[in-house]
Amino acid sequence: MKSTFQIVVSLVNSAIHSKPIASDIQILNFGAVLNCARRQTVDGLLADIPLHTLLLPTDRALFAQWAASIVALEKLHNTHNIEIARIANTFAMANVRYALLKGQCSASHYAVPTHRKIGDIDIYVSPNSFAKACELMRNLGYTMIEDFPIHTIYKNGEFEVELHKILQNTYWCLSKHRLLRFMTDHFDNPNITIPQIQILNTQVNILPPEVEILSHTLHIRKHFMSSGIGLRHIYDWALCWNCYKCDVDWTLLHAILGGTHAMRTFRVLYYFAIKYLDFQWSELALDGMPLSSWEKKLAQKLWQMVEETGNFGKDLEHKNISIIHNVYDLYLKRRLQAFALSHTEVTSELLHKFFQIIMGRVGAKRFMRYYSVDGRAAAASRNIEK
Numbered sequence: 456m457k458s459t460f461q462i463v464v465s466l467v468n469s470a471i472h473s474k475p476i477a478s479d480i481q482i483l484n485f486g487a488v489l490n491c492a493r494r495q496t497v498d499g500l501l502a503d504i505p506l507h508t509l510l511l512p513t514d515r516a517l518f519a520q521w522a523a524s525i526v527a528l529e530k531l532h533n534t535h536n537i538e539i540a541r542i543a544n545t546f547a548m549a550n551v552r553y554a555l556l557k558g559q560c561s562a563s564h565y566a567v568p569t570h571r572k573i574g575d576i577d578i579y580v581s582p583n584s585f586a587k588a589c590e591l592m593r594n595l596g597y598t599m600i601e602d603f604p605i606h607t608i609y610k611n612g613e614f615e616v617e618l619h620k621i622l623q624n625t626y627w628c629l630s631k632h633r634l635l636r637f638m639t640d641h642f643d644n645p646n647i648t649i650p651q652i653q654i655l656n657t658q659v660n661i662l663p664p665e666v667e668i669l670s671h672t673l674h675i676r677k678h679f680m681s682s683g684i685g686l687r688h689i690y691d692w693a694l695c696w697n698c699y700k701c702d703v704d705w706t707l708l709h710a711i712l713g714g715t716h717a718m719r720t721f722r723v724l725y726y727f728a729i730k731y732l733d734f735q736w737s738e739l740a741l742d743g744m745p746l747s748s749w750e751k752k753l754a755q756k757l758w759q760m761v762e763e764t765g766n767f768g769k770d771l772e773h774k775n776i777s778i779i780h781n782v783y784d785l786y787l788k789r790r791l792q793a794f795a796l797s798h799t800e801v802t803s804e805l806l807h808k809f810f811q812i813i814m815g816r817v818g819a820k821r822f823m824r825y826y827s828v829d830g831r832a833a834a835a836s837r838n839i840e841k
Contacts, residue, residue: 459484459491460762464686467492468733470503471690473566485514489521494765495686499528499570525570532569535559538614539576540657545595551588552581554642554649554662556619556670557691563652564694572687575615577606579622579662581643588618622666623673625715626803633714634673641707642666664699665708668721671695672712676720680793680801683764684757693728700736716797719753722746723796727754753795760792 457465457479465477466488483506492498502525510518539559546553556577562568580588589599589607597609597616606619622638625631641647641663651658662670671692678684712718726746728734731754738746794801 458762459487463488463491463495463497464731466504466506467497467500467686467690470500471566471694472733473503474733476504476509480509482511483509483514485510486517489517495761496572496766497686497690499525499572500565500567500690502570503567528572529569532559532562532573534613535573535576536654539659540655542576542578542592542595542616543654543657543659545591546588549587549591551584551591552643552645552649552660553584553588554579554660554666555652556622556662557674559654559659560652560661560667561671561691561695564691564698575617577617577619579619579642582620583643585618585620592616592618622670623677625673625800626807627716627797627799628803630715630800633711637669637711637714638666664703665711667695668692668699668703668708669711669715669717672717672721672724673715675724676717676793676796676800679720679757679760679796680789680804683766683789684761685764685766686761687766689724689727689761690732692724693732693734696725696728697734697736705741716799719750720796722750723753723757726751727757730754731758749795756792 462480462483465480468474469476485506488501489498492501498521502522507518536559539555543553543555556579558573558575558577559568562571562573565571578588592609593599595611597611597614599607600610601608605621605624606617609616609618622634625634642649647663649660650663652661653659661667675684675688675692678688709718712721722741725736725741726738729736729738730751790801790805
């Protein structure tokens, strides 16, 4: 008998691949399915299949309420598209070199983009254009609310924009250097043509295929190490690869995945998409090398982690466990799980945090408080729609 999580994956696979609902799903406990899909932030995708044929009479009121939320999601997409177009036009007129990340860019790979859950707006800006971009954001009515080494966050009413100075944060010094060099050569260089997608009537810059695939891979590895992975993360990755797999420069992508120690993460996600998400790819299509038994085992562990954690570790429910136990469960345990994906990155991140505590940049008490259940839950709630 399928678990609720397996049913959700099966239903979303039907929506993603435009296939009939699996014959072994005949009646739904819609409340349980909806709660699980919301934990994974894929409930919007359920609107693409005829769920009403599987409902019990007692579920019809809940179904109607959920259907109304899908209409609200579509309206939210529209307001975000209008704002993205406004920012894109402003940046283009000022010759700011930028690219839309995640969010609406990922949504463009879905059959029905407006059914992918969205949150804030992420934009990468080349170093030479960053100061100008910040000035333009202020001119557009935005206020800076936080500044981090990787990005600066601006807010204007319901819109929150992260201007990325760095594509993704990496801790291993050589990975960081190689990623910066890669971006300098393959995006920041003004001689490189930036691809675009159309949002409303505006051409919006996006990352080149190799850079976007790298960005998704590093983003998933980061959350695998820390807060947890949701299905939406992996569908974003899989649909991105499915879109670009025939056009990507594999030699270039292979080099930068290896240079940032992200190749194993890529291969595990590749097998995960084949085994669990019904993507019909050849296991030899990567570089002629078969996927190892160890990589397949890691994909199985990733499946368990996705089911356990939900999107950004939303399932933080152990309210009565000691802080020490929480720190182990929500910090060290995540790193131990991720060690097999990239031992250099995990070790570097642990040393980085230890150095911060020793130097007083992050107090030990603050660290413990943050990695308590209440602290992680608060952080997850702030980031839930990213």
